[in-house]
Amino acid sequence: MALSDCNTPMLNPLRITLDTGSESCINRYPPTCEWRESVCISIRRLQHREAIPETRMKHGVALVGPPLAICIGLFATGAPISRSIIRIALYLMKFLGFFRLARQITRHGLRIICYHGFAVAEEYKYRSTLFIRDDFFRKRVEYLKRERYPILPLRDALDALAAGRLPPCATVITMDDGWRGVHTVGLPIIRELEIPVTVYVTTYYVENPMPVFTVTVSYLFWRATPQLVHLPRGIGTFDLECEAAKAEEAAQNFGAALPPGDRLEFLKELAVALDISFYDIESQHLFEVMDEQQLRDLAAAGVDIQLHSHRHQWPLYDREMVESEIAENRRFLQRAVSYPLEHFCYPSGVYGLHQAEWLAELGVKSATTIDPGLNYSHTSRFALRRLVDGGPVSDIEFAAEMTGFMELVRLLRRRLRAARDMTARWRVYRDKGRPSSTPTESRP
Numbered sequence: 001m002a003l004s005d006c007n008t009p010m011l012n013p014l015r016i017t018l019d020t021g022s023e024s025c026i027n028r029y030p031p032t033c034e035w036r037e038s039v040c041i042s043i044r045r046l047q048h049r050e051a052i053p054e055t056r057m058k059h060g061v062a063l064v065g066p067p068l069a070i071c072i073g074l075f076a077t078g079a080p081i082s083r084s085i086i087r088i089a090l091y092l093m094k095f096l097g098f099f100r101l102a103r104q105i106t107r108h109g110l111r112i113i114c115y116h117g118f119a120v121a122e123e124y125k126y127r128s129t130l131f132i133r134d135d136f137f138r139k140r141v142e143y144l145k146r147e148r149y150p151i152l153p154l155r156d157a158l159d160a161l162a163a164g165r166l167p168p169c170a171t172v173i174t175m176d177d178g179w180r181g182v183h184t185v186g187l188p189i190i191r192e193l194e195i196p197v198t199v200y201v202t203t204y205y206v207e208n209p210m211p212v213f214t215v216t217v218s219y220l221f222w223r224a225t226p227q228l229v230h231l232p233r234g235i236g237t238f239d240l241e242c243e244a245a246k247a248e249e250a251a252q253n254f255g256a257a258l259p260p261g262d263r264l265e266f267l268k269e270l271a272v273a274l275d276i277s278f279y280d281i282e283s284q285h286l287f288e289v290m291d292e293q294q295l296r297d298l299a300a301a302g303v304d305i306q307l308h309s310h311r312h313q314w315p316l317y318d319r320e321m322v323e324s325e326i327a328e329n330r331r332f333l334q335r336a337v338s339y340p341l342e343h344f345c346y347p348s349g350v351y352g353l354h355q356a357e358w359l360a361e362l363g364v365k366s367a368t369t370i371d372p373g374l375n376y377s378h379t380s381r382f383a384l385r386r387l388v389d390g391g392p393v394s395d396i397e398f399a400a401e402m403t404g405f406m407e408l409v410r411l412l413r414r415r416l417r418a419a420r421d422m423t424a425r426w427r428v429y430r431d432k433g434r435p436s437s438t439p440t441e442s443r444p
């Protein structure tokens with residue numbers, strides 16, 4: 001079991017299958033399955049994040065190459081565009097008034113922003129989306145206030161959306177996982193700026209306090225400097241110059257099978273093997289989640305605490321495990337809060353629309369994804385879209401998402417794809433229907 005930024009190795013069946021081959025994973029789903037495409041999209045997104053470390057973020061802007069290319073007439077090439085060119089193009093669009101226009105067009109869309117944890121030391125250098133800096137968050141909230149985006153509590157926003165009385169450009173702020181920094185760094189800012197925030201908390205590490213295993217292992221390998229390492233417990237000897245990924249995978253797999261107490265010991269042994277001080281990690285409380293008292297503090301301060309599964313696992317077809325994840329998660333969180341826990345965030349952003357019925361029967365009223373986009377009255381309450389923000393997202397990219405400019409770019413991209421597919425199908429149909437003109441075939 002593991003917890004992460006919703007995109008690192010979790011003991012997630014889908015993820016494990018991905019490690020062994022994504023095509024076989026995709027093909028396991030019934031071809032007629034309605035939500036097959038959404039699963040495949042999630043798989044592709046996971047693969048992309050794994051392939052490019054700095055874009056582990058789940059943000060549409062990071063993957064914006066092709067859609068923006070459409071806007072500036074480079075679609076035919078289909079080539080990825082460098083991020084600096086994208087940013088320059090966005091500034092140009094803003095200067096030309098497209099951002100203002102997009103905001104007007106998309107004003108009925110609910111914006112739900114997704115953050116994760118706050119950096120308590122310098123771990124933002126390791127994963128700048130997973131652990132944002134306090135000044136980054138403050139700057140974002142000040143932008144939202146200055147640009148008059150009404151920040152609403154999640155449940156109020158969803159009620160207003162359903163009733164058709166959502167204020168223009170209404171915005172909700174959410175934070176995933178329940179990292180310790182949300183209490184120690186984020187809460188004073190939340191109090192000072194008086195903003196409503198929903199924190200989706202996963203509870204396994206509340207029950208078993210220790211640094212989150214998968215994230216800590218990745219961090220240890222990220223910081224490791226020795227070239228040749230002997231991993232503990234006979235895992236093997238690896239040359240990190242060329243086998244770092246293999247070594248990390250072996251350590252992750254070994255530790256995942258250990259009970260919590262032994263897993264902590266294994267982390268310490270791994271730190272020694274990689275020549276990193278585990279004392280520093282423990283003394284700075286790096287990669288820890290909030291404890292029960294900190295959750296109570298958050299709730300007492302008016303922060304909305306909601307569901308995120310117990311083990312950060314979310315199998316697509318195992319209904320029994322899904323029910324158990326919600327039940328255990330709810331049981332732990334109910335110790336800290338007195339209100340009903342009825343809003344949920346899919347761990348790792350993987351979901352199937354067939355699960356809406358399961359969640360509804362468990363008393364869940366909404367579920368957020370990491371699909372980028374805005375939410376309208378017709379958007380499924382069990383597939384709410386979010387805008388994932390973090391260190392790699394520049395101010396202009398954030399503004400492009402918040403104004404709805406990127407929403408329009410995505411819409412345009414979908415329309416162009418549909419038109420292209422239709423043209424391709426029409427060509428196939430035309431070619432099949434055309435009589436052969438070769439002399440041999442036309443002869444009676």
Ligand SMILES: [Zn+2]
Pocket residue numbers: 004005006176177308312346347348
């Ligand atoms: Zn998560």
